[in-house]
Amino acid sequence: MSFPWAEPYQPKNGLTRWIDQRLPLPRLVYGAIGGGYPVPRNLNYFWNFGVLAGVALTIQIVTGIILAMHYVPYGGQAFQSVEHIMRDVNQGWLLRYAHANGASFFFIVTYIHIFRGLYYGSYKAPRELVWMLGLVILLLMMATAFMGYVLPWGQMSFWGAKVITGLFGAIPFVGEPVQQWLLGGFAPDQPTLNRFFSLHYLLPFVIAGVIVLHIWALHIPGSGNPTGVDVKSAQDTVPFHPYYTAKDGFGLGVFLILFALVTFFAPNYLGHADNYIPANPLSTPAHIVPEWYFWPFYAILRAFTVDFILPAKLWGVIAMFAAILLLFFLPWIDRSPVRSGNYRPRFRQFFWILMLDLLVLGYVGGKPAEEPFVMISQLATIYYFAHFLIILPIVSAVERTLPLPNSISESVLHGEDKEAAPADLGGMRPAAAE
């Protein structure tokens, strides 16, 4: 651990001591999850969302394993087995609605987690790998969510699978073989459904593995904080437990209230009516759209309407993937030494324009490909790429940042008597005192 004053694991009674001497698993877990770990004392509620994303993944894995006990990945029966879950399985309706809406909530908290990282510069040194592992998790989540949406084998499942795998057909030369390899045929069918089910079951555990790396990499430099100033002394931190466990407990309560509101009272609000029609390869729904969390990317995909050296469709596919992949380079694109948007007035303005831009992209992504939505999506796409690839490098070079506080404690105390704070922190043991 890089913090000299991180509290090591201390077995509390004879049994845990006995275990610790023979199999130090509790010690490993304690260190890995950051129990007794010093965390900046000034984290705001935006720092709750990492834990919430972990909770959402857990909800998805638990409900998913249970749904797999009743679901049948067979083209002729998949839809029927979902209805069997909804009607006949004990509390099956609850488990399925929780799983379907759990996916949406997983994306909500993950997106907020990412936006927090963008605003507070969490991607900057020394946390580049934390950021990049997080993006790997996002990509895995997207793949998992997409394949999961295919499983009920409704109309939107089928046509979504067809449209998305069709994107690979845009790749020159290898596109068509790749598409057929993905589908196991010429169109989505039994082989597709079976392999998507297998991968949909597998990928969440891969995500869990990458999350372990994500947290491991985070615990080397420790958490960032709203000032972006490094931790300088023990006074700047509090132990994760009980301070942030208590705060996360409250955050979890609020999250669960919102989750329960949607799951119990508007369970189909975030879904599509068409997916309650069994898949029919001979009839296309009037308006094929993915789930809401893909809308911004779907808008970027559809923004390229005119061939320009390459075919328009290929541009759309390239741009859609580039929209996420460019985030991997963010730590090197934005070279401002100041992390937090709080002290970067120009950056902050553009950040909020980006948020607005993403809302617009999301909105038009859910609309049919008609004017004026296409023009709006093109404008918004231009800003998206311009923001990350053109504006950020320039802003980070020319911006005049605000003066940073000397330390986290100073920013928290707002000039109050400095002696007041650390005396109370019974759990803290400054390194110097050792």
Added chain:
Amino acid sequence: MATVEHSDGTLAAAPDDGMRRRDFINIAAVSFAGVGAVATLYPLINQMNPSADVLALASIEVDVSQIQPGQAIKTIFRKQPLFVRHLTPAEIQAANAVPTGDLRDPQTLAERTQPGKAEWLVTMGVCTHLGCVPLGAAEGENRGAYGGYFCPCHGSHYDTAGRIRKGPAPKNLEVPDYKFASDTVITVGEVA
């Protein structure tokens, strides 16, 4: 919670009742979380119980009008074999002739049939030893040494009342709940 007390420890000067109230809140919050977690377990566990469509087949109707005396049929009840046997008077006599004291699982034929319907023997086709399906329900099958059913797995012999007479099985063939919906139709799975 030890750490909480630790961090509260600096408030030793605060009044005693205040300390207790503060501990109470923490304990209550953790208890609530515990109650919530346990309540959440209920659907997660209950979903593995038989679903409504399975339970809907928990009782079936069997038409016995075509079974001649001395014949038996094998049908399926709750995904397991069910034997319905039309006993001949000789078989009924043979079953009644056995002193119950000699039996491993003492039961009379009357206890194993419906009142006034002693000729209808309805049993599960599941050997009480290790769950094999005994022979004897179909025409020409080995009915064992006592003219009832014979389990080929480990050689359990059942008599004409489906009672265990010889071999390793500990109990008589199970008689499920059933009732006569009419003279020729029995409803299996419902108490008479």
Added chain:
Amino acid sequence: MVRLIAFLVGLGFVVVAGWSLGNGVYAFATQPREESVEHQFHLQPEHASYSFDGPFGTYDRQQLQRGFQVYKEVCAACHGLSYVAFRNLEEIGYGEAEVKAIANQWQIEVPDIDPKTGEASTRKATPADHFPSPYPNEVAARAANNNALPPDLSLITKARHGGASYVHSLLLGYRDPATYRNKEGEPVPTEVRPGQGLHFNPYFANLNIAMPPPIQSDGQVTYADGTAATRDQMAKDVSAFLTWTAEPRLENRHRAGLATLIFLLFATVLSYLAYQNVWHSAKRKVRASGPLDPVNLAKSHEASREAGIQQ
């Protein structure tokens, strides 16, 4: 270096997207926009209110039974209800014996295999059976219906925007295309007038529906409970029934949701207090501490006492 490459790549995407935008704007400005006829004449379902609306909604058993009667007498000849079993009717208030009789007397028999010959045959339905489909397969259904496929109705209210209101509006929405005027007062253009075997209905997505008006006149069904069977009543009852077939666990969901929310509200308030409690010592010089902080409470009590005495 990274920033230079990023800048160039960014410029590339901006130029290509801008090219698409330019083309789009040019086309938008020069080509007149034609609104599709469907767009001009299609109507959104009129909102109808039901007992199951809202977070505390429950089904009206009497209404569901009336709706079932309408389904049975009007819809069942063409539309299946394949995800619903006869036994489910017990949930809308029919007794066990009644359900058995309904299944036994159902106009369509359940496909089966003759136990003696092994040939396909049919038998009477039992409560455990699902509602048998009126047609053996899709080809037969289309052949009997002028090449139109009557959809299965089990999930229809969840599979259409507007749900029960849509079904209600659609059933009563048949209009005469010769005299119909939309909101702008325009008549229906001849090219979208219904062809052979089609019927004009502005609530249907492409305006022409193959289903003939199913609910023709008041009193078409004689309700067992004596309710006057107006057209509106029948349309409303059957759309309520079809909401139940699509979402039979709605009442469990509302009940469980309410209990869950009440529990979560308590738990969250408690966790907030515990959070303030835990942080009290770490930040008491810095931010307002928890509402139950004894020191604060004592201070405010004292202050109010003093204020009271002074007054």
